[in-house]
Amino acid sequence: MSELGLWGIPLAMLGGAIRVSTPYLFVSLGEMITEKSGRINLGLEGVLLIGAVVGFAASIATGSPWLGVLAAGCSGAVLGVLHSYLCSREGVSDIAVGIAIMLFGMGLAFYLGKPYVQPEAPQLPSIELGAFSSDPRVREALRVNGLFFIGLALVPFLSWFMKSTAWGLRLRVVGESAEAARALGYSVEGTRMVACATGAFLGGVGGSFLSLYYPGVWSEGLSSGQGLMAVALVIFARWRPAYCLLASLVYGAAGSLGPALQSAGIEVSHHLLGAAPAALTLSIMIATCSRKVALRGAPRELTFGA
Amino acid sequence: MVACEAAAVAFATVLFGVFLLVVGAEPFAVLGDMFDGAFGSSFSFQNSLVRAAPLMLTALCTLLPARIGMVVIGNEGALLAGGLAASAMAVFMQKIGAPGVLPMALIAGMVGGAAVIAVVGLLRELRGVNETISSLLVFYIVLAVFLYLVEGPMRDPASLNKPSTLPVLEENMMGPLPGLDVHGGLALGVVACLLAYVWIDHTRYGFAARVVGGGPRAAQLVGLPVTLMAIIVCAAAGAAAGLAGAVEVVAVHGSANASLYAGYGFAGILVAFVARHHALAVLPVALFLGGIEASGGLLQRRHDLPDAAVDVFKGLVFLAVLGSEPWVRMLRAKIEARGESKALEGATLVQTMPATEVGKP
Numbered sequence: 001m002s003e004l005g006l007w008g009i010p011l012a013m014l015g016g017a018i019r020v021s022t023p024y025l026f027v028s029l030g031e032m033i034t035e036k037s038g039r040i041n042l043g044l045e046g047v048l049l050i051g052a053v054v055g056f057a058a059s060i061a062t063g064s065p066w067l068g069v070l071a072a073g074c075s076g077a078v079l080g081v082l083h084s085y086l087c088s089r090e091g092v093s094d095i096a097v098g099i100a101i102m103l104f105g106m107g108l109a110f111y112l113g114k115p116y117v118q119p120e121a122p123q124l125p126s127i128e129l130g131a132f133s134s135d136p137r138v139r140e141a142l143r144v145n146g147l148f149f150i151g152l153a154l155v156p157f158l159s160w161f162m163k164s165t166a167w168g169l170r171l172r173v174v175g176e177s178a179e180a181a182r183a184l185g186y187s188v189e190g191t192r193m194v195a196c197a198t199g200a201f202l203g204g205v206g207g208s209f210l211s212l213y214y215p216g217v218w219s220e221g222l223s224s225g226q227g228l229m230a231v232a233l234v235i236f237a238r239w240r241p242a243y244c245l246l247a248s249l250v251y252g253a254a255g256s257l258g259p260a261l262q263s264a265g266i267e268v269s270h271h272l273l274g275a276a277p278a279a280l281t282l283s284i285m286i287a288t289c290s291r292k293v294a295l296r297g298a299p300r301e302l303t304f305g306a
Numbered sequence: 307m308v309a310c311e312a313a314a315v316a317f318a319t320v321l322f323g324v325f326l327l328v329v330g331a332e333p334f335a336v337l338g339d340m341f342d343g344a345f346g347s348s349f350s351f352q353n354s355l356v357r358a359a360p361l362m363l364t365a366l367c368t369l370l371p372a373r374i375g376m377v378v379i380g381n382e383g384a385l386l387a388g389g390l391a392a393s394a395m396a397v398f399m400q401k402i403g404a405p406g407v408l409p410m411a412l413i414a415g416m417v418g419g420a421a422v423i424a425v426v427g428l429l430r431e432l433r434g435v436n437e438t439i440s441s442l443l444v445f446y447i448v449l450a451v452f453l454y455l456v457e458g459p460m461r462d463p464a465s466l467n468k469p470s471t472l473p474v475l476e477e478n479m480m481g482p483l484p485g486l487d488v489h490g491g492l493a494l495g496v497v498a499c500l501l502a503y504v505w506i507d508h509t510r511y512g513f514a515a516r517v518v519g520g521g522p523r524a525a526q527l528v529g530l531p532v533t534l535m536a537i538i539v540c541a542a543a544g545a546a547a548g549l550a551g552a553v554e555v556v557a558v559h560g561s562a563n564a565s566l567y568a569g570y571g572f573a574g575i576l577v578a579f580v581a582r583h584h585a586l587a588v589l590p591v592a593l594f595l596g597g598i599e600a601s602g603g604l605l606q607r608r609h610d611l612p613d614a615a616v617d618v619f620k621g622l623v624f625l626a627v628l629g630s631e632p633w634v635r636m637l638r639a640k641i642e643a644r645g646e647s648k649a650l651e652g653a654t655l656v657q658t659m660p661a662t663e664v665g666k667p
Binding site (some may be wrong): 042082086087090091093094095096097099100101102103104105106107108110111114225227229231235248268269272274275278279281282285286289290291295 | 329377379401429433434435436439440442444445446450451453457458465569572573575576579582603611612614615616618619620621624625628629631632635653
């Protein structure tokens with residue numbers, strides 16, 4: 001054990017970062033897709049919690065955690081469709097609807113989750129990348145959940161999808177200029193509906209990771225604001241899938257630095273460390289925004305891109 | 307307008323009834339008891355008022371900036387900062403034995419909240435940082451600092467199970483209003499809404515602010531100090547939410563702790579939107595929502611429903627009212643077509659403004 005020494009900190013951080021960053025990765029990719037279509041969804045916090053409880057319940061009911069993940073995604077997508085429908089109505093603010101979806105999703109998740117506070121659900125399997133080592137701490141740190149690899153695979157896929165497919169182009173056109181999209185004969189609202197639903201599907205999957213792997217239970221304090229931070233993550237990531245992965249790892253590392261340092265006997269407030277990414281995102285916005293130029297990479301139809 | 311909102315609430319109620327049927331409760335009995343628990347007796351009515359008070363104040367945190375064309379959602383952050391500042395001030399004043407602990411704590415709360423949202427306004431005006439996102443980030447940072455201070459440097463060593471700051475002494479707490487069991491925060495909330503109404507709708511400054519909200523460039527062309535005005539309005543908005551936090555400390559909890567983070571800020575955002583950014587409309591909307599929240603306990607006792615049931619209803623009401631916007635617009639267009647537009651001009655200006663100008667500095 002002791003042969004690891006101080007190396008235990010970065011190792012624990014790496015393992016922790018991967019664990020903590022997985023839900024961030026899914027919500028940020030989901031929010032990125034949504035925002036690329038020119039709509040913002042502040043409701044992913046509600047989506048995340050609904051996904052967590054539905055995934056948990058479905059995993060118990062079917063005995064298969066992967067069916068739980070699927071159910072979680074679908075429940076999220078339902079909220080995404082609702083969000084998109086309400087936003088598509090004339091004069092409705094997507095910011096307000098997002099907050100309403102967040103509160104509604106949280107309320108519904110807490111309601112549905114009442115009977116699930118105690119029981120255990122079949123958990124998602126993980127892959128032992130540390131099998132070569134006999135040190136339990138190395139094995140623990142390198143035990144990576146399957147869902148993380150799915151998120152990892154989504155990153156290049158989404159990059160390719162946005163850049164090189166007709167659907168990706170259509171999504172970007174709708175997000176850059178609804179008028180141009182209409183002139184090309186694309187259905188703006190239809191495209192946004194699909195983007196919102198897909199984004200919320202990923203948000204729901206992110207939630208199922210919380211209840212089906214880490215921490216692996218259902219409780220009302222399950223989310224620590226991951227869904228709410230999705231918007232900030234996407235800005236941090238400049239609306240690019242590869243940067244979403246990077247941003248999620250940064251957020252995850254900040255979240256896991258506290259416990260890692262604590263295990264090494266160094267006391268730092270985990271609250272302050274947890275807020276470091278938010279402070280970093282704000283600093284980046286302050287440094288790069290200007291009154292004349294929009295944020296680089298921001299879809300122009302986005303209400304806050306202008 | 308009111309008819310549309312009432313129809314939306316009725317629609318949400320029907321949806322909630324269906325939800326109750328699905329989960330195996332009796333919709334009519336539950337809804338009846340909800341009314342009982344909210345407004346049925348003087349006790350429950352006062353309970354609703356206690357919950358409405360912070361909502362009135364936090365709603366102003368979104369409402370005021372909306373009138374000048376900004377969407378601010380950092381209400382929860384301003385509330386937490388206000389609560390912490392009020393608690394710190396009260397503890398300090400008690401330590402040095404100075405008089406006037408209560409008013410100073412309330413002022414400190416307002417200053418704390420004002421600082422948070424003023425920064426948001428400043429960033430937008432100086433650097434073009436979008437106020438919606440920056441206020442969300444600022445909330446997150448304030449929450450972290452709040453929890454750090456409450457659990458660390460400012461923690462009362464005697465608060466074992468629930469980390470809290472040092473308590474406000476009993477004699478310095480805010481008492482009930484005369485003849486009521488409701489604390490004075492209610493009066494502050496009502497007065498703040500009235501002041502906001504007079505300020506924005508009936509003073510020259512408010513008119514200028516609405517001009518800025520209608521189009522910042524035009525406002526700049528006629529020589530209005532847009533930057534300064536935006537920051538002042540943001541500071542006033544933050545002060546209102548900060549006052550809500552201060553009241554929660556000096557009238558309800560007695561110290562700053564995690565109970566302050568109860569969602570009044572986020573609910574306040576929606577109160578502002580449901581009130582269509584009209585300060586007087588905030589009063590009934592906040593009372594209605596306070597009533598829904600207050601009825602949670604009764605539903606738990608009589609129907610064994612989890613308290614989250616009222617959150618579901620609240621969410622449905624918000625979604626339905628927000629979704630009814632096109633009908634409101636249709637109705638308004640009809641009323642205007644009938645030539646009755648004069649009386650509604652003010653309200654119309656308010657309404658069309660945030661939707662079109664928000665987020666476009």
